[in-house]
Amino acid sequence: MSEPIRVLVVDDHPVVRQGLRTFLDVQDGIQVVGEASDGATCVSQVERLRPDVVLLDLRMPGVDGTEALRRVRALPDPPKVLVVTSFTEPSAVLPAVRAGAAGYVYKDVDPSALAAAIRAVHAGHVLLHPDVVRLLAAGDAPTREPALTAREREVLAEVARGRSNREIARSLSLSEKTVKTHVSAILGKLDVQDRTQAALYAVRAGLV
Amino acid sequence: MSEPIRVLVVDDHPVVRQGLRTFLDVQDGIQVVGEASDGATCVSQVERLRPDVVLLDLRMPGVDGTEALRRVRALPDPPKVLVVTSFTEPSAVLPAVRAGAAGYVYKDVDPSALAAAIRAVHAGHVLLHPDVVRLLAAGDAPTREPALTAREREVLAEVARGRSNREIARSLSLSEKTVKTHVSAILGKLDVQDRTQAALYAVRAGLV
DNA sequence: TAGGTCTTTGGTCCTAGGACCACGTACCCG
DNA sequence: CGGGTACGTGGTCCTAGGACCAAAGACCTA
Numbered sequence: 001m002s003e004p005i006r007v008l009v010v011d012d013h014p015v016v017r018q019g020l021r022t023f024l025d026v027q028d029g030i031q032v033v034g035e036a037s038d039g040a041t042c043v044s045q046v047e048r049l050r051p052d053v054v055l056l057d058l059r060m061p062g063v064d065g066t067e068a069l070r071r072v073r074a075l076p077d078p079p080k081v082l083v084v085t086s087f088t089e090p091s092a093v094l095p096a097v098r099a100g101a102a103g104y105v106y107k108d109v110d111p112s113a114l115a116a117a118i119r120a121v122h123a124g125h126v127l128l129h130p131d132v133v134r135l136l137a138a139g140d141a142p143t144r145e146p147a148l149t150a151r152e153r154e155v156l157a158e159v160a161r162g163r164s165n166r167e168i169a170r171s172l173s174l175s176e177k178t179v180k181t182h183v184s185a186i187l188g189k190l191d192v193q194d195r196t197q198a199a200l201y202a203v204r205a206g207l208v
Numbered sequence: 209m210s211e212p213i214r215v216l217v218v219d220d221h222p223v224v225r226q227g228l229r230t231f232l233d234v235q236d237g238i239q240v241v242g243e244a245s246d247g248a249t250c251v252s253q254v255e256r257l258r259p260d261v262v263l264l265d266l267r268m269p270g271v272d273g274t275e276a277l278r279r280v281r282a283l284p285d286p287p288k289v290l291v292v293t294s295f296t297e298p299s300a301v302l303p304a305v306r307a308g309a310a311g312y313v314y315k316d317v318d319p320s321a322l323a324a325a326i327r328a329v330h331a332g333h334v335l336l337h338p339d340v341v342r343l344l345a346a347g348d349a350p351t352r353e354p355a356l357t358a359r360e361r362e363v364l365a366e367v368a369r370g371r372s373n374r375e376i377a378r379s380l381s382l383s384e385k386t387v388k389t390h391v392s393a394i395l396g397k398l399d400v401q402d403r404t405q406a407a408l409y410a411v412r413a414g415l416v
Numbered sequence: 417t418a419g420g421t422c423t424t425t426g427g428t429c430c431t432a433g434g435a436c437c438a439c440g441t442a443c444c445c446g
Numbered sequence: 447c448g449g450g451t452a453c454g455t456g457g458t459c460c461t462a463g464g465a466c467c468a469a470a471g472a473c474c475t476a
Binding site: 151152176177180 | 460
């Protein structure tokens with residue numbers, strides 16, 4: 001931490017800017033080098049001051065936070081952008097995360113936590129509020145597990161025992177054709193190429 | 209930073225444990241209070257030592273990292289768990305993120321970045337490697353497009369024109385049953401609930 | 417023994433019937 | 447007029463045959 005981390009504060013409320021500045025001035029190794037009150041100013045200040053980290057509010061008049069973020073990210077050798085927002089609705093911040101924000105914290109963090117966030121972001125990490133992570137990990141990509149039908153699970157269990165289609169047909173009193181149909185559906189749902197991989201999946205999933 | 213952050217290091221390689229310990233001993237406000245070499249020991253050490261943060265390797269013999277993570281998270285008042293891994297394959301870490309890891313960094317981070325990560329995690333943030341964020345934000349399932357068969361695309365085109373199953377059957381010289389089968393397969397592949405959503409998809413995808 | 421053909425096995429796509437279930441609408445009756 | 451009922455439509459799951467295609471093994475011959 002020899003060189004201080006140079007920080008630009010961007011928020012349309014002077015009170016918030018002053019608050020953040022006061023927070024950060026007492027932190028070792030962090031130096032607030034400028035402020036901006038809207039997206040356009042933010043971009044020009046980044047070009048002029050070359051900060052290491054930008055603290056950016058999302059809700060701003062004119063060029064909004066997300067757009068400012070995109071423009072800053074488009075600059076050569078862009079700074080890390082830490083979104084500091086007051087609304088607790090994480091879905092609003094997803095576009096920002098996709099646009100390349102290096103982090104996302106609520107305004108109510110305490111000073112040392114904010115400093116930790118700035119240092120982490122400066123060190124190259126991406127830092128998110130737990131809610132956002134939940135949203136990304138759960139809501140967005142629903143991790144839909146295969147959802148096999150009852151019959152398909154039965155067939156898969158047989159496949160996982162190494163049975164051939166003919167054997168499965170006999171044991172479940174089906175035509176071999178039907179077994180093939182089920183196996184085919186299973187492969188599609190599990191997104192695997194052949195019965196061997198399906199069998200491995202079944203074992204891993206504990207369907208043996 | 210009055211109280212030091214108490215850290216437990218969990219890795220099956222003594223060399224890595226020693227390396228992390230050496231890294232962290234020179235950091236202010238961070239104290240390594242113990243080590244574990246496998247998942248089971250990890251859980252018991254967490255119970256005994258009550259660390260603030262656990263540095264956890266995912267690849268371990270016996271109870272593996274993800275499982276250890278789950279068990280630690282199940283304890284009352286669990287510590288933050290920072291996954292420190294050597295493999296650069298981010299997909300391997302997604303389950304850990306979903307299991308509630310508070311962070312994920314590669315082993316090749318430099319000491320101050322690791323310290324920043326520990327402080328950020330301890331402050332309640334979630335901290336990820338940019339690759340993992342990309343993976344999460346991109347939607348995990350690599351947006352594999354549906355891969356409808358030729359016939360299914362024909363049927364979908366009819367659906368997108370607002371035709372009923374009976375009309376589609378007449379126009380394609382099929383039984384209504386077969387049309388239903390195709391529609392059903394289409395709904396499954398597009399992961400939508402009914403023909404209306406399928407029609408909207410078709411329009412968006414330009415299959416009209 | 418090497419190589420080619422023949423057969424089995426696995427798998428896909430398209431077709432389709434039967435048994436059900438859910439939902440909305442129209443109709444009829446008290 | 448309100449409510450129940452019957453019907454049409456959409457959809458699911460299970461079943462299965464036919465036409466094909468690919469890969470692997472078996473078998474046979476030079």
